[in-house]
Amino acid sequence: MNRKRLRRWKSNLMVGLMIAAVVVAVAPLLFILLNLVVKGAGSLSFGFFTRMPVPAGETGGGVAHAIVGTLIMVGMAALVGVPLGIGAGLFSAEFPGTRLAKASRFLADVMNGTPSIVVGVFAWTLIVARTKQFSALAGSAALAMLMIPMVMRTTEELIKLVPHSLREAALALGYPRWRTTVSIVLRTALPGIVTGSLLAVARVAGETAPLLFTALGSQFFSLSVNEPMAALPLTVFQYATGPYEEWHQFAWAAALVLIIVVMVLSLAARLATRGRFTRHG
Amino acid sequence: MATTILPDAPAPAPAEGTSTLAGSRRGDRLFKGVLTVAALAVPVLMAFLVYELYVGSRLAIERYGLGFVAGTTWDPVAEEFGAAPLIFGTLLSSLLALVIAVPLSLGVAIYLTEFAPRAVRQPIAFIIELLAAIPSVVYGLWGIFVLIPLLKAHVFPFLRDTLGFLPFFQGPIYGPSMLAASIILAIMIMPFIMSVAREVLLAVPGSQREAALALGATRWEAVVSAILPYARSGILGAIILGLGRALGETMAVTMLIGNRHEIAASLFAPGYTMAAVIANEFSEAATDIHFAALTYVALVLFLVTVTVNAAARLLIWRVGAGGGGKRS
Numbered sequence: 001m002n003r004k005r006l007r008r009w010k011s012n013l014m015v016g017l018m019i020a021a022v023v024v025a026v027a028p029l030l031f032i033l034l035n036l037v038v039k040g041a042g043s044l045s046f047g048f049f050t051r052m053p054v055p056a057g058e059t060g061g062g063v064a065h066a067i068v069g070t071l072i073m074v075g076m077a078a079l080v081g082v083p084l085g086i087g088a089g090l091f092s093a094e095f096p097g098t099r100l101a102k103a104s105r106f107l108a109d110v111m112n113g114t115p116s117i118v119v120g121v122f123a124w125t126l127i128v129a130r131t132k133q134f135s136a137l138a139g140s141a142a143l144a145m146l147m148i149p150m151v152m153r154t155t156e157e158l159i160k161l162v163p164h165s166l167r168e169a170a171l172a173l174g175y176p177r178w179r180t181t182v183s184i185v186l187r188t189a190l191p192g193i194v195t196g197s198l199l200a201v202a203r204v205a206g207e208t209a210p211l212l213f214t215a216l217g218s219q220f221f222s223l224s225v226n227e228p229m230a231a232l233p234l235t236v237f238q239y240a241t242g243p244y245e246e247w248h249q250f251a252w253a254a255a256l257v258l259i260i261v262v263m264v265l266s267l268a269a270r271l272a273t274r275g276r277f278t279r280h281g
Numbered sequence: 282m283a284t285t286i287l288p289d290a291p292a293p294a295p296a297e298g299t300s301t302l303a304g305s306r307r308g309d310r311l312f313k314g315v316l317t318v319a320a321l322a323v324p325v326l327m328a329f330l331v332y333e334l335y336v337g338s339r340l341a342i343e344r345y346g347l348g349f350v351a352g353t354t355w356d357p358v359a360e361e362f363g364a365a366p367l368i369f370g371t372l373l374s375s376l377l378a379l380v381i382a383v384p385l386s387l388g389v390a391i392y393l394t395e396f397a398p399r400a401v402r403q404p405i406a407f408i409i410e411l412l413a414a415i416p417s418v419v420y421g422l423w424g425i426f427v428l429i430p431l432l433k434a435h436v437f438p439f440l441r442d443t444l445g446f447l448p449f450f451q452g453p454i455y456g457p458s459m460l461a462a463s464i465i466l467a468i469m470i471m472p473f474i475m476s477v478a479r480e481v482l483l484a485v486p487g488s489q490r491e492a493a494l495a496l497g498a499t500r501w502e503a504v505v506s507a508i509l510p511y512a513r514s515g516i517l518g519a520i521i522l523g524l525g526r527a528l529g530e531t532m533a534v535t536m537l538i539g540n541r542h543e544i545a546a547s548l549f550a551p552g553y554t555m556a557a558v559i560a561n562e563f564s565e566a567a568t569d570i571h572f573a574a575l576t577y578v579a580l581v582l583f584l585v586t587v588t589v590n591a592a593a594r595l596l597i598w599r600v601g602a603g604g605g606g607k608r609s
Contacts, residue, residue, distance in 0.1 A: 014504075032419070104323040240425055
């Protein structure tokens with residue numbers, strides 16, 4: 001009897017420890033968000049979004065150049081990375097047994113696990129070293145390369161979830177295979193693919209490491225993809241590691257903007273497909 | 282419906298059947314061609330990446346050979362490069378991060394799949410997955426201005442006072458340090474380990490747990506004796522996947538580790554990692570050999586993470602293949 005009580009007590013103790021683990025795990029998120037709002041919100045103003053940075057010592061100024069830079073580079077990366085990722089994902093879902101599908105599936109996992117700084121070095125040797133010029137183009141290339149495997153694997157997983165009967169019904173009605181894939185299978189999986197793509201966009205929008213020596217960052221407003229370009233994560237890094245108190249203030253505000261962008265993208269992505277294609281519904 | 286369609290459908294077929302069939306076949310071929318080009322992107326890019334890293338580091342490979350990973354001097358001016366402190370820093374910070382993150386994330390994963398009330402399962406998992414969405418540079422910023430002052434003022438002195446007899450907790454307290462970087466890494470990899478471990482635990486058949494409970498096990502004993510053994514290799518995979526993340530993590534570590542080419546016993550001392558040295562020095566390198574040495578570091582880092590990730594995939598895949606249907 002006593003032993004039984006001891007065993008039950010131990011079980012309860014472990015559950016208590018696990019609840020403590022949940023609290024410890026959730027605390028950093030709340031702490032970080034709270035700090036961001038407290039330290040960043042004070043510097044946020046309309047001008048922060050529309051103005052350019054000012055020299056050290058002066059107050060005011062904004063991150064217009066970095067917001068535009070992030071939009072341009074992430075946009076270009078998405079234009080290349082999303083279609084390629086969807087195409088590759090479709091291929092490995094449609095022709096799963098082929099050697100190419102197996103190779104690209106395996107290598108996409110390898111690519112997914114490749115540190116983003118290594119992808120940055122690759123973009124540097126591929127583009128910057130050849131053109132002898134830091135450029136937004138090189139930054140975009142690195143970001144696109146990070147997106148491809150993410151989009152590809154999501155697409156493949158979601159295509160596999162489309163019921164086979166839908167495909168058979170379309171084929172039985174005389175649809176050619178490619179139309180079946182495009183207008184039935186892809187159409188059905190589309191909301192999930194949009195979610196996956198948005199998540200990929202959100203992730204690369206916060207990437208700093210691959211931009212450090214490709215896009216380099218800049219103090220000036222630039223729309224030219226052949227020149228160095230600012231980006232929000234780079235701005236956070238440069239100002240956070242700088243020596244001035246105003247710069248740190250600035251870094252907190254820029255980080256708040258960055259996290260709002262990233263969180264809105266990932267929340268939108270998750271809410272968009274809520275209740276659809278969920279395995280743990 | 283079927284009866285009205287069926288008599289109609291074959292009627293136009295003989296007239297233009299051959300042409301539409303040929304048309305659809307051409308469409309299929311074109312479609313497959315386009316997809317093939319997209320599917321080739323990943324292998325081509327990866328081959329290119331390995332090739333470019335090799336070519337970029339050839340100068341350093343020829344000059345230092347494999348001794349590169351054992352050398353302890355890193356002096357760009359004297360053109361002497363050794364990566365041992367970097368490799369040591371990368372491995373130590375990642376392993377320490379695992380030591381902190383693994384018990385926490387497994388505790389959360391087990392709680393969420395086995396014990397938590399249904400209503401809180403999704404929200405907690407969602408909140409923790411949001412942690413994964415926070416950009417690395419924001420963790421770095423938070424680390425510099427919130428975590429390090431906190432550690433420096435309270436945690437590090439406490440550790441020195443209580444565990445100071447160990448060599449790991451001795452020496453001056455700077456703030457930026459191996460331990461600070463490991464703690465931020467632990468926070469960052471926790472969501473990954475948690476969500477993969479949760480997937481793996483969900484894949485354990487319900488009958489495993491029910492059998493243990495029916496034999497009179499407490500709920501915790503059911504976890505230890507029936508569920509964890511079943512999910513063992515998958516959980517190991519989740520941990521190794523987290524290790525892969527930690528090894529390649531750049532920004533937050535660069536901002537917190539102190540960036541000193543040194544192998545120190547004390548965790549309060551600054552260190553350096555492979556990813557951090559690339560981040561700090563690449564855009565400022567002036568000589569070809571410096572670029573080559575940094576690219577060599579990137580190549581080593583790439584090979585280490587590929588190996589670690591491949592091992593993780595293999596383990597996770599084994600549970601997936603062994604397990605039956607998923608529970609919810």
